[in-house]
Amino acid sequence: EIVMTQSPATLSVSPGERATLSCRASQSVSSNLAWYQQKPGQAPRLLIYGASTRATGIPARFSGSGSGTEFTLTISSLQSEDFAVYYCQQYNNWPPLTFGQGTRLEIK
Amino acid sequence: QITLKESGPTLVKPTQTLTLTCTFSGFSLSTSGVGVGWIRQPPGKALEWLALIYWDDDKRYSPSLKSRLTITKDTSKNQVVLTMTNMDPVDTATYYCAHTGKLWFDYWGQGTLVTVSS
Numbered sequence: 001e002i003v004m005t006q007s008p009a010t011l012s013v014s015p016g017e018r019a020t021l022s023c024r025a026s027q028s029v030s031s032n033l034a035w036y037q038q039k040p041g042q043a044p045r046l047l048i049y050g051a052s053t054r055a056t057g058i059p060a061r062f063s064g065s066g067s068g069t070e071f072t073l074t075i076s077s078l079q080s081e082d083f084a085v086y087y088c089q090q091y092n093n094w095p096p097l098t099f100g101q102g103t104r105l106e107i108k
Numbered sequence: 109q110i111t112l113k114e115s116g117p118t119l120v121k122p123t124q125t126l127t128l129t130c131t132f133s134g135f136s137l138s139t140s141g142v143g144v145g146w147i148r149q150p151p152g153k154a155l156e157w158l159a160l161i162y163w164d165d166d167k168r169y170s171p172s173l174k175s176r177l178t179i180t181k182d183t184s185k186n187q188v189v190l191t192m193t194n195m196d197p198v199d200t201a202t203y204y205c206a207h208t209g210k211l212w213f214d215y216w217g218q219g220t221l222v223t224v225s226s
Binding site: 001032034036042043044045046049055056087089091094095096097098099100101102 | 145154155156157160168169170171172204206210211212213214216217218219
């Protein structure tokens with residue numbers, strides 16, 4: 001099973017600043033990685049697939065990068081609606097499909 | 109417009125079997141490449157993938173839960189059903205169903221909270 005490790009667990013950033021979230025895979029997942037955003041009481045929302053392709057309707061301030069075992073989600077200028085929990089998910093070696101434990105992005 | 113909605117009991121007793129139904133619209137599970145998956149999330153914890161069924165009836169399960177899970181589809185009703193046997197309090201979670209084409213989940217249901225308690 002591929003273990004996905006996200007860091008940091010909590011990230012405090014001011015609105016308008018840049019946020020950088022990390023996801024590491026226990027073995028290579030090539031570019032088969034997705035990112036999701038989840039707000040309290042809501043289902044996850046797909047942001048990025050293929051490590052760097054934005055899903056339909058996702059603003060350009062969200063960008064993904066990386067391949068192999070190291071991945072980054074960058075939010076270039078944080079808006080109030082971006083404060084949420086973010087999860088990465090690998091789909092290279094499965095079953096199982098595996099998610100990271102999440103990074104909580106909070107207002108500084 | 110793709111939508112999915114989970115339904116089932118909100119409370120089950122330990123050792124009972126849980127049956128959840130995902131009713132969807134806006135796509136067909138007879139279309140090549142389409143799948144529906146189940147993912148759960150214990151309160152305050154991370155997402156955990158459970159099972160996935162494809163348009164061709166190919167089924168995949170989480171290895172750690174495989175012995176307890178069954179996923180089926182009814183294409184005519186636009187439904188996918190997940191059963192989980194021998195429920196335990198640690199299975200208390202919000203259960204989501206979600207649409208997939210290429211193993212990421214692009215449309216999700218609102219989720220249904222299932223509590224396991226006597």
